[in-house]
Amino acid sequence: MVEQRKVVAAVGRMVNRALRARNLELRRLPPAVAQALASEPALARPEEGEPESIATPERDPFSTSPLHPPDELRVAFADAAAPIIERHRQQSVESIEALKSRYAGPIFGRTRVWDLVERLGCCIDPSDQRLYGASQQMHVLQMISEMEADGTATPEMVLVALIHDLGKLLLLTAEDPANIVCMNSPVGHWDPGSGLDNCVLQWNHDEFAYQRFKDLVPEDLAWLIRYHSVEPPDVVPLMDDRDRERTERLLKPFAHYDHATKTPFRLPSVSLLSYRDIIEEAFPHPILF
Ligand SMILES: [Fe+2]
Numbered sequence: 549m550v551e552q553r554k555v556v557a558a559v560g561r562m563v564n565r566a567l568r569a570r571n572l573e574l575r576r577l578p579p580a581v582a583q584a585l586a587s588e589p590a591l592a593r594p595e596e597g598e599p600e601s602i603a604t605p606e607r608d609p610f611s612t613s614p615l616h617p618p619d620e621l622r623v624a625f626a627d628a629a630a631p632i633i634e635r636h637r638q639q640s641v642e643s644i645e646a647l648k649s650r651y652a653g654p655i656f657g658r659t660r661v662w663d664l665v666e667r668l669g670c671c672i673d674p675s676d677q678r679l680y681g682a683s684q685q686m687h688v689l690q691m692i693s694e695m696e697a698d699g700t701a702t703p704e705m706v707l708v709a710l711i712h713d714l715g716k717l718l719l720l721t722a723e724d725p726a727n728i729v730c731m732n733s734p735v736g737h738w739d740p741g742s743g744l745d746n747c748v749l750q751w752n753h754d755e756f757a758y759q760r761f762k763d764l765v766p767e768d769l770a771w772l773i774r775y776h777s778v779e780p781p782d783v784v785p786l787m788d789d790r791d792r793e794r795t796e797r798l799l800k801p802f803a804h805y806d807h808a809t810k811t812p813f814r815l816p817s818v819s820l821l822s823y824r825d826i827i828e829e830a831f832p833h834p835i836l837f
């Protein structure tokens with residue numbers, strides 16, 4: 549019996565270690581929650597040899613009872629994201645140069661910015677383990693909902709929230725997601741204080757959107773679009789005075805909403821249409837995107 553308890557404890561430690569490696573943890577549920585879950589219909593296990601399906605949690609095809617996603621699904625999402633993140637990490641000065649020239653000209657043609665904002669509803673970031681399958685439009689609305697609740701929804705902050713991830717529309721093309729999503733770090737060695745504009749950083753949707761909006765929005769907001777995905781520990785030493793001032797004034801407050809509001813489980817409390825005027829005023833004419 550003592551031996552058996554030791555084996556169970558060892559297995560528990562192994563499971564926790566594996567979960568921690570993926571930023572997951574095992575927690576004991578409060579009795580009331582455990583009881584409520586126990587009364588839910590159990591997830592059907594596939595028969596031996598039968599493929600796993602996430603579309604049919606039960607044998608009853610008409611069931612609409614809430615799905616409690618098992619940890620395996622989150623682990624599977626993380627496993628699918630890992631090679632994307634790795635390919636992004638492997639970008640080189642040469643591949644970044646190639647991306648810069650590939651996207652020097654317009655990809656989507658002349659289009660109204662509002663139409664682009666609406667199309668964020670079609671975009672899902674396959675590497676985002678906070679949003680999972682929620683769309684980029686939901687992400688933007690979650691940011692603005694929280695800004696409204698905090699009283700920080702200034703026209704400038706809302707404008708950047710609406711357009712900062714428009715570069716992710718490349719997810720609707722044949723481009724490798726590794727060149728569109730993920731966070732950015734410097735590539736190569738750069739002297740401390742060089743200034744971010746003078747360094748080579750990994751290439752993603754930030755740079756694509758910056759190139760489209762740099763002549764259409766105030767310079768500091770364009771800077772925010774360009775650097776909203778930087779990894780602070782890697783880039784802070786390279787910042788110059790201008791970068792540091794903008795980081796304190798713009799990037800830190802914006803990054804809070806960009807990262808801390810993401811979840812597939814909370815519906816935004818604002819509607820996209822309420823913010824159309826901000827976009828139409830800033831971009832009264834179609835732009836080359
Ligand atoms: Fe982004």
Ligand SMILES: [Fe+2]
Pocket residue numbers: 687712713806
């Ligand atoms: Fe974002």
